[in-house]
Amino acid sequence: xxxxxxxxxxxxxxxxxPRAVARPRPAVVAALARLETRKLLTSPAFLTGLGLVxxxxxxxxxxxxxxxxxxxxxxxxxxxxxxxxxxxxxxxLLGANSCALRAHRDRVRELFGSxxxxxxxxxxGLLLALILGPFLLVTAVLAIAYPVLRNNPDLHDHINIAxxxxxxxxxLALGSFGIALARWIRHPIAxxxxxxxxxxxxxxxLVPWVAPASSGIHMGWHYTYLVAAIVFWASLxxxxxxxxxxxxxxPATVLALVIVSASLQMPPxxxx
Amino acid sequence: xxxxxxxVIGIEKSYFRTRALDGVSFDAGAGITGLLGPNxxxxxxxxxxxxxxxAPDAGDLRLLGWDPGKADERLAIRRRxxxxxxxxxxxxxxxxxxxxxYVAILKEMVERKARHDEVRRVLALVGLEGxxxxxxxxxxxxxxxxxxxxQALLGDPDLLVLDEPTAxxxxxxxxxxxxxxxxxxTDRTVILSTHQTEDVAALCPHVVVMDEGRVLFGGTxxxxxxxxxxxxxxxxxxxPGAHLSWRTGDGDHRNIGQAxxxxxxxxxxxxxxxxxxxxxxxxxxEAA
Numbered sequence: 425x426x427x428x429x430x431x432x433x434x435x436x437x438x439x440x441x442p443r444a445v446a447r448p449r450p451a452v453v454a455a456l457a458r459l460e461t462r463k464l465l466t467s468p469a470f471l472t473g474l475g476l477v478x479x480x481x482x483x484x485x486x487x488x489x490x491x492x493x494x495x496x497x498x499x500x501x502x503x504x505x506x507x508x509x510x511x512x513x514x515x516x517l518l519g520a521n522s523c524a525l526r527a528h529r530d531r532v533r534e535l536f537g538s539x540x541x542x543x544x545x546x547x548x549g550l551l552l553a554l555i556l557g558p559f560l561l562v563t564a565v566l567a568i569a570y571p572v573l574r575n576n577p578d579l580h581d582h583i584n585i586a587x588x589x590x591x592x593x594x595x596l597a598l599g600s601f602g603i604a605l606a607r608w609i610r611h612p613i614a615x616x617x618x619x620x621x622x623x624x625x626x627x628x629x630l631v632p633w634v635a636p637a638s639s640g641i642h643m644g645w646h647y648t649y650l651v652a653a654i655v656f657w658a659s660l661x662x663x664x665x666x667x668x669x670x671x672x673x674x675p676a677t678v679l680a681l682v683i684v685s686a687s688l689q690m691p692p693x694x695x696x
Numbered sequence: 697x698x699x700x701x702x703x704v705i706g707i708e709k710s711y712f713r714t715r716a717l718d719g720v721s722f723d724a725g726a727g728i729t730g731l732l733g734p735n736x737x738x739x740x741x742x743x744x745x746x747x748x749x750x751a752p753d754a755g756d757l758r759l760l761g762w763d764p765g766k767a768d769e770r771l772a773i774r775r776r777x778x779x780x781x782x783x784x785x786x787x788x789x790x791x792x793x794x795x796x797x798y799v800a801i802l803k804e805m806v807e808r809k810a811r812h813d814e815v816r817r818v819l820a821l822v823g824l825e826g827x828x829x830x831x832x833x834x835x836x837x838x839x840x841x842x843x844x845x846x847q848a849l850l851g852d853p854d855l856l857v858l859d860e861p862t863a864x865x866x867x868x869x870x871x872x873x874x875x876x877x878x879x880x881x882t883d884r885t886v887i888l889s890t891h892q893t894e895d896v897a898a899l900c901p902h903v904v905v906m907d908e909g910r911v912l913f914g915g916t917x918x919x920x921x922x923x924x925x926x927x928x929x930x931x932x933x934x935x936p937g938a939h940l941s942w943r944t945g946d947g948d949h950r951n952i953g954q955a956x957x958x959x960x961x962x963x964x965x966x967x968x969x970x971x972x973x974x975x976x977x978x979x980x981x982e983a984a
Contacts, residue, residue, distance in 0.1 A: 441749045441750070442748065442749070442750075442751050442764070442765075442767075442770060443767060449804065449806075451804075451806040452801055452802070452804055452806060454806075455801045455806050455808070455811075456798075456801050456802075459794065459797065459798060459801065463789075463790070463794075467789070468789070526787055530785050530786060530787050530788060531783065531785035532784070532785040532786070532787065533785075534744070534747075534749050534781050534784075534785070535779065535781055535784050535785060535799070535844075535847075536799075536802060537747075537748075537749040538747040538748055538749050538774060538777060538779040538781075539774060539799065539802040539803055540771055540774040540775045540802070540803060540804055541801075541802040541803075541804060545802065546802075
């Protein structure tokens with residue numbers, strides 16, 4: 425087994441594309457990000473994810489809810505806005521994962537390897553596209569919908585800017601997660617599987633992405649957690665291009681902050 | 697030979713027990729150098745090294761005066777290189793314009809308008825101006841090859857490495873390709889791998905024939921044809937002493953090998969010279 429591992433390593437070294445420079449150029453990353461934003465928001469994975477989650481929300485809340493006279497117009501609008509936000513977050517994970525897998529799937533590694541920009545340029549471009557695309561889109565949707573949500577009597581006490589800011593940050597974190605996943609597990613099923621696992625396991629409740637102040641969560645640590653998670657996944661994605669132990673130093677350091685902030689954000693006895 | 701811009705000195709490369717390149721050496725200068733050889737000759741391995749995506753096990757390689765073995769010099773080479781791999785791969789959901797634009801960005805063309813102008817220029821050059829907005833998955837195989845050629849031409853590179861660029865192109869497209877490449881070859885270096893001896897005869901002032909990881913011949917197409925002088929003849933039947941023999945459209949057998957006395961010798965072509973050098977392998981593969 426050891427021999428076969430050594431052989432595999434030697435083979436990988438034999439066909440590895442030699443690197444040219446260490447760092448991507450910011451102007452290249454910015455130009456890539458513009459193109460990637462458009463491709464991400466129109467990618468089949470993003471649109472499918474959006475559609476599926478939208479359909480799921482409609483089913484979960486019951487079509488009768490929308491047809492009956494029980495739910496007020498404001499309630500219906502609130503459900504739609506929250507459903508859209510969840511849909512955008514899920515679609516961001518799937519879309520980012522699919523876009524990050526593109527070079528591997530389409531076998532352009534050799535061609536791109538002959539170009540002066542290192543692979544991290546493409547990863548960084550995609551990470552920046554998450555900000556220019558899904559992050560701004562979710563922010564815009566919530567900014568427009570904010571009055572509707574505030575006017576909903578059931579939500580009025582919970583909805584505030586501090587809560588809504590967490591939603592685009594979550595989109596950014598899960599989008600970065602999707603890219604990191606693609607860099608380390610190059611399989612198209614990994615993204616959808618990760619989404620299902622994420623939703624179906626208790627982790628989403630134990631360490632929530634979005635929580636109102638009324639839940640008792642420590643807001644300062646919660647924001648630290650969200651930002652640290654974004655940095656962790658982004659740095660892990662960039663480290664995936666190098667596959668060197670030294671490149672994992674930053675994600676390993678940030679992971680410590682993720683764990684600490686995830687623990688400290690929770691109130692004693694759990695969320696209300 | 698003018699000043700060499702590509703120097704290949706004793707290059708060796710193995711994939712485990714398979715020796716892909718075995719002490720390959722030759723020089724190439726401005727103009728087109730054709731690499732001819734059967735499948736498995738080592739052409740693609742050599743071109744991948746010239747494209748800086750593969751390192752040799754031994755030997756020296758100099759491209760445009762730089763050593764691709766050093767990271768900073770490798771970057772300098774990549775900035776002046778256009779590469780069309782044998783199987784380029786495409787982002788199928790991109791349009792032709794988007795894909796070439798993407799490559800242009802990775803070639804550090806960051807100024808948007810100038811880059812878009814350059815993308816339109818190279819796509820027009822390969823005759824794809826009418827389909828720049830069409831998705832690559834909707835393009836024919838020949839059109840995709842032209843997209844691959846277009847991206848290699850971005851920025852008018854000093855060194856153009858083309859791996860079987862005419863594969864899958866129809867005769868008109870091949871003529872267009874020859875026109876494009878020959879226009880660029882006056883003061884640029886073009887390394888071209890191909891199975892098509894006609895392309896070599898029509899385009900390349902210098903040709904290198906490879907087989908089983910070794911260089912069998914280096915010289916002009918005329919010199920390659922001369923290899924077969926006195927060894928190509930026509931006969932009514934396959935001659936017993938012929939290495940290779942096939943029936944031509946006229947019904948005669950064209951024989952290549954040791955001509956018998958009194959044979960009807962004919963003017964040899966580049967293909968004859970090539971077949972004499974590697975023909976046994978080519979025919980073995982065909983039979984297999």
